[in-house]
Structures are given as structure tokens and as C-alpha cells.
Amino acid sequence: MTDRPLPAGTAGPTGSARPVDRPTADAWAALGGPAELVERVGFHGPDDVLPSGLPVRRLARATVAVCSLAAAELGALRAGGPVPAVRVDQGAVATAFVSERHLAVDGRTPVSFAPHSGFWRTADGWVRTHANYPHHRTRLLAALGLAADAGPEQLAEVLGRLPAEQVQERAYAAGALAVAVAPVSTAVLPLVEHLEVGAATAVTGSAATAVTGSAATAASARPLGEAPVDRPADGIRVLDLTRVIAGPVATRTLALLGADVLRVDSPRLPEAEDAHADTGFGKRSTRLDLAEPADRAVFEELLATADVVVTGYRPGALDAHGLAPEALFARRPDLVVVQLCAWGWTGPWAGRRGFDSLVQAGVGIAAHEAAADGHPGVLPAQALDHGTGYLVAAAVLRALTDQRTVRPGGRHLRFSLAGTAAWLLHGIEPEEAAEPAARSVPAEPYDPSRWLAETDSAYGRLRHALPPIGYRGAPTDWSRPPGRWGTDAPVWR
Template identity: 75%
Template sequence: MTERPTPPAEQIPAVQTTHGPTPAGPAPLGQNPPAQAPADADGPTAHAWAALGGSGDLLDRVAFHGPDTVLPSGLPVRRLARATVAACSLAAAELAAHRAGGPVPAVRIDQGAVATAFVSERHLTVDGRAPVSFAPHSGFWRTADGWIRTHANYPHHRTRLLTALGLPGDAGPEQLAAVLSEQPAELVQERAYEAGALAVAVVPVGDTVHPLVETRIVTPNGPAPAAPRPLGPAPLPAAGIRVLDLTRVIAGPVATRTLALLGADVLRIDSPHLPEADDAHADTGFGKRSVLLDLADPADRATFEELLATADAVISGYRPGALDAHGLAPDALLDRHPGLIVAQLCAWGWTGPWAGRRGFDSLVQAGVGIAAHEAAREAAPEGHLDGHSVGHPVGHPGVLPAQALDHGTGYLIAAAVLRALTEQRTGRPGGRHLRFSLAGTASWLLHDIPRSEARTGPDGPSDTTPYDPAPYLAETDSAYGRLRHALPPVAYDGAPTNWSRPPGRWGTDRPTWL
């Protein structure tokens, strides 16, 4: 198996924070490090909140309720899920309090709402039709020496995978299975990588980690940065905030649909040469508008720069370096717009030879050991929960009960942007460079969240009520038809309970701010 080099666990903190125009090593955030969390605070929530730079004094505002029977797993997925939503809710409450000039509202997280939202793509129906999440060429496959996970949901990824294996473009899953069964997993993985396809060998859990959050406060050389524009009272904490959304496939879109829920004006920007699946946009396009711009076209690029000039945040989910040629590297953006918040998401972490590789939640689960860890739970005759396989021998890899790396990272990104907006207006001015990875969230799940399901402190007694998703679903008319969809799980006193607008057709909006 190709090594995924990362520093030893003890060398990487959960959060990395630096100051200045370029990274300069770990340093405390601002002048006042976060206060110690209360002894009875939920551990994973306190961990995430500290990683985001939040004050431990606010954690007593957080409480949980609802069934404990959600997101069952051999790993603490329920605790990860509710902690990311709690951190995001607390960040929203904190910004709401700043704008209102009052106390931070209470945060009350319903675990049923969290569980439903974490599988929102599975609950989605369009005029009664349930979308297919994984294509026939995506899933776990036996190799000559183990298992490999493929991702071929987009047509161009399927074509690249088949080409890399010497198969015709119309080859079916059975032909793919036959070829893969004769080759070592690592060889297939590397051939796929060279061809721009997506396949990752299933490996055991390792002992290396990535940071959960990396934050860099960027201040220009010379005069002190200008104060950010004030945010006055508003019904929603992110009202008036402008977000350019350069993301695809669950994690980034979850972050931006959450910011849209909280009042932000979110414009998703896509290339006209990289189509999106209608069902994916129907799930994650709530609250946002969608624009097509070709950044290689001078007129479209000028339009993009006009939008960028008055944006508050840019969130990117493209492979590291993919946008650099367009002048959209974080340092280039922050040099032109010193007060901007730039949030980046990648699959495999920001260091080492795997940093520039493509990846999705399912592939990261395979490549960091989650799939191997969950193998015994998912070895069932009906097949793989979120993919496909031919045959089902003993030792079949498993999956988490949700694409929790995607969804959890999405809520953390939204939380970090909200916290940055608050910090910029409470004594810590300057731009922000925020970095997240699916591998970082996976490291947190594997190494930092206790696996004990005992409930103490703010949780109260265990709630074994059977989980029913129905109360957390709604129906909304949209340009795609009548949608059944998951309601947002973000919850604080005064929080919105649904998005202000359904998803519009992908790529059909005008490139202007509201």
C-alpha cells in the first residue's frame, strides 16, 4: 500500500493557528486563548469548539436531546455528528448575540434532526423518486490481495477508471470486477491516480493524524488592517454576508447551504464545462443561487472579480492547487482582498504526497482505515450500504452509517466562517485562511473521540426512543419538482427552521449579489 505520509500524532494538534501573511508555525489565536471548557461539557463539542478558537465559557449554553439510537456504528459517529452541529449552532448563536448586543442564545441540539440531516441525500425524493446515490461502477471490489474502493459517479470519472484498466467505455460492473480481482490493490490505485480516476486501496487504521482545523490570521505588511464593515441587528446572524461558493459534492455544499440558512447571500460558481448532477444540487442547493462562469473567459473572469471585490468569504472545495492558475490561491486572494475569509477543503490533508490527490468521503473511509474497522458490521447478504460489490466474501469492508466525514466537515467549515466573522468584529481584525480536510475529520473520529456511549453531564439519562426520521423531513416545491428533504439541524433559540428558498436549477441564476 502506498504510504500516506503524515507526521506522528503527537506532532499535530487538533487546531493549528498562525498569524501573518504566510504560515509561521503554531501560535495562540489572538491575545486571549479560549477559556477552559466546563467539566461537564460534552467532550467532542468542547474539542471542536476549541479547535475553532471558541471560548469555553460558552459551552454551558449547549444541550442535547432526542434518541441515542441514531447513526449506530463501531465508531463514535453519533457523537461526531452532534458535536459538529452543536459547534456550528453555537457559532451562529455567538454571532447573533454580537449583532443583537445581547446574551448568547441557548443551543439545543436534537440528535434525531442531526441524524436525518447527516443522510440528507438518502432522504431526498424528487416528485416521489428516490435518487441513486452511487453508480454501478462505484463501491468495494475484491482485488488479488485485498480490497479497493472506487468512485465513478460522474461520467468522466467512470471513463477514466475503465480506461486506466484497459476496459472499453461500455464495460459493466461484472467486467470491472473480473479485472480488479486479478490485480493488486495498490497497483490499481496508482494506475487510477495517474489517469485522473478514483480508486483507493482499503487499509487498516493507522496511527497518524491530520489537524481538525487550521487557521491563519492574515494581516497585511504595513498599516493595521481596516476594520471590517459593522454588522447591525438582523433577524439572522449571517444576514448581509456575501459568500462565493466554489465547492462540489456534499462537504462544501453542506457548509454553504448552512450559511445560506443563516442569512448569507451565497452564490455557487461552477464552470460550464463541469456539469453537476441535478439530484446532488437538489439536495444541497437550498438557500443558494447558482451561476456558471468560465474563469478562462475574459468576460466571465471580469464578472467573477466584480463579485469577489465585495465578497466576505470564499469557500473552495477543489483539489489543492487546482485554482491557483486562475489567481485564486489563498495568498493571492488575501493579498488582493486583505479582509477576506478564505476557507479551503481537501480530501487527504494539506501535507505529504497525497495532499494533491482527488478524493471523496467514501475513498477517505477506505484509505484511513475506517472501512476496515467497520468490516464486520457491514458484512451482510444484501450488499454494501452505499456502493456496490460483486460477491460478498468474508471480510467485506464496511462503511459508516452516514457520509459523516462530508457532513461533519461541512458544519465545521460553516462554524469557522461564522466564528471568523465574529472575531473580525471583536478585536481580531484581518483576513482568515481556514483549512479543513476529510482526513482531518476522520482522524478526529478515529483517534480523539471516546468510543464509550455512556452519557453524562449535559446529556442526562440515555434516550433509547426508536428513531423515526419523519418529524425531521419536509416537502417543498422547487424548480426540480416536489422535494422531500431533511430539515436543517442547526438549532439555537431563534434559529430558522427551514431555508428561505428551495434550490433553483443549477447554473441558471444571474451573477449578481442580492
């Protein structure tokens, strides 16, 4: 497979009253969406959101816009009417992109990063660590010869004596997470990869034309009846095999739009309850040990009637459990399978663990955003996570439409945080060079409280960000708050 830049945006026809937003057009083309629908997208709300040296605001609103448009497209298919207009509020987008920071549980604000996570000066530069989970902290300290109860001061002292790349590789060998802060990468990864079902060929960027394969031609997606405009994914069953932000944001969005989403985790892997309180809205969550025959049988029963499988693990990590895409399609050739990873699907880093903060460090975003004193910087949001999450949700919605309008059969799509980072670095014009988007009302000051709500849950009273999906008739909140992680029965609704 050869990586290549994203396609150019789709311009509106001569005399079009609404200018087309280039990042939105690029993302929509990458997802294989009909070019003429982009003209239905408009933006409003405050402009002074997600400030950065990179075009984060444009990335954020474009990813939400294509997700909204994909939902509107599927809804129109099921209702038998025209695709409704999409109106994305930039304030809602900015608030949702930092939903984990707005979360409060009975008045308590969770801590986003643990004391051993962050930027650290090394002997020759900087390194970024991620130690939010206890097992990652233990591995990091052990890799550096420190006791399991060593504090941040001891960690800083050891890191200051070592080269950044040596820290990175020692951590990797130990299953810990540390990445040297690198200069801006010149790699241009695909935003999305469309793979043939039953073959190993990938089509990158916007080339989502009809592909064939032995499995693809053997099955048709089940028919869908009518659905309410605010639930275009009603009746769709989604197996959610994702963790942390990007995948859970995608499946949280699908649940918002009516899908029956069941998250499945291993009982051997811990989860941060606060993270689930943020991303568990609208869906249910269960725990199954796929190494145990009884749990495996339950999982196979769920898979037998699923429509979509979304995975968020490293390439190859699920293969031993019979969950490689080829194995899934062998059992269910009509599935939509979407995979998400950190570093991309090819190359020496493909199999490495990663999180948004680490990818920012490894691809040069942290260096690009560095302060005057050289201290590495960060984006104003975990934008790679959230942006990729909305792209994944959009891809699922588009695939469901595509199965019923273009060709039947399975769909296999792949995303990576590094691919979204490459788009941010190289595929979107800087803010000052961008053409203004269509606007029907003047810009307004940003007040995030407008897009926050409170609801009771199994975790207590939650303050949370409202969903940013915007099309005529779109849902304004989830149908249910998050339940306790891993406590739901492993059954479909």
C-alpha cells in the first residue's frame, strides 16, 4: 500500500450560494460521500474556540460536520425524503472536544493526567510519558529501574540523565508508554483506508468506489425499515471493542443516533471509571473473557446478529481471539468492520501502543506548539482522539448507507490517530489562510455552559457536554446516562 495525500476539496457548482468548507469536503470525499451533499453543510456559533498554532477548530468542526451529514444521509434513506441541512455549532463542537474536562461527578472534577504522565526533560531533549493506568505506571518505573512507589520527582531525576530515544525504546520493550518529542513529521498518512473484503488491498483517501471480494458478493446487509429522524441508526447493533477516547467517542455518537451499542471488555483489563462516565452515554457495557469457552460462546452469539464491529486495539492484538477482520468476515461477510489504532497500519511503529498525547509528541505537534523556552506544547483538546472518533462514526453511518444504495456486502475501514494528525499538519489550511465558512448570524462569544447539561447516573450526578451533531431534527442528548462499566448483561436490546 502506498500512502498518498488527501484529495482536494470539492468545490460547489457555479452560482452556489453557500461556499464549501474545504476540510469538510476533503473528509467527506475520503469517506466516499456524494460530493453534492457537502453544499448542505453550514457553520455558526463562536469563532474564538480551540485556539492553536494549528487549524484545530477547522479539523474539529469538519469531523463533526461529516458525521452529521452521514447521519442526515442515512436518515433520509430510511425516511424516503431529502437529506436535511446540516448546521454545526462551533461552540457545541469546542465543548464536546473537551468533554472529559467538563465532566463532573457529584461536583468532583476528574483529573485528566496522572502525576507520572506528561513532558519530561531528558539529557538531550524531551519525552512524553503516559501512565494514567496503574499497570502502565508500574511498567514505566520498572523500565527505568525505579521502585513501584517512586514519585514524579524520582522519575524526573532519572529521565534527566538519559537520552530521550533511549527512554522511548526502554519503555516500549517493557510494555510502558513514553515517546521522544520529535520534529514535525513529513509523513502523509491516509485519513481513512477502505479495504476490500476478502482481500488485502487497501484504497486510501477518497477512493471509496465499489470494491469486490468473494465474501462481499456473497451477502447482503439486512433491510432497514423506517426510523425517526433523530435516530437514523435505530435497530443497528454495534459491538464496541474500544478503549479510551477515540473509539468510545465514535460509539457514543452511534448510540446517540439510535444504535444499540454494547461495549465488550476483558475482565483482565482495568478501566478508568471517570473515562467511562464521560464516554459511556447511550450505550451498555459488559465484560467477557474470550479465552474462556463460555464467554466466547456468548460473544459469538452477539456477533451472529451484529451489524457493526468497531475495534480500537493495536494491529494484530485481537487476532489470537479470532477477531482479525478476515476471521470476522469469514463468519459474517455482511459486517461493517472499522479498526482504529494509534500509529498507522504499516511501518515499524504500527504495532506500538499509543494515545493522543503520545502521537502529538511523536509526529511533531508537541514541537510545533512549543513555548518560547522550548517546552513542548499541546493542542487545546485531545483533538486527534475526538476528531478520529467522529470520523469513525461517520464511516459507519456512510457504510450502512452504502451497503443499501451502492452494493451489498461487508465493509472494512481503518483509521489511525497518526493519520488524523497528518491531516491536521499537512492537509488543512492554516486558520488565517482559510476561506470563511457560510454564516447566517454574526459570530458570538464562547460560553461553554450553553452546551453543558446535568443528569443522574449510576455514578452520581453528572455534568457533561452535550452532543455536537447538528442537522435538522438531530437528537439533542443521549437516551440514557452511562451505567457502571462492565455491569450490563451481554445481550442485545
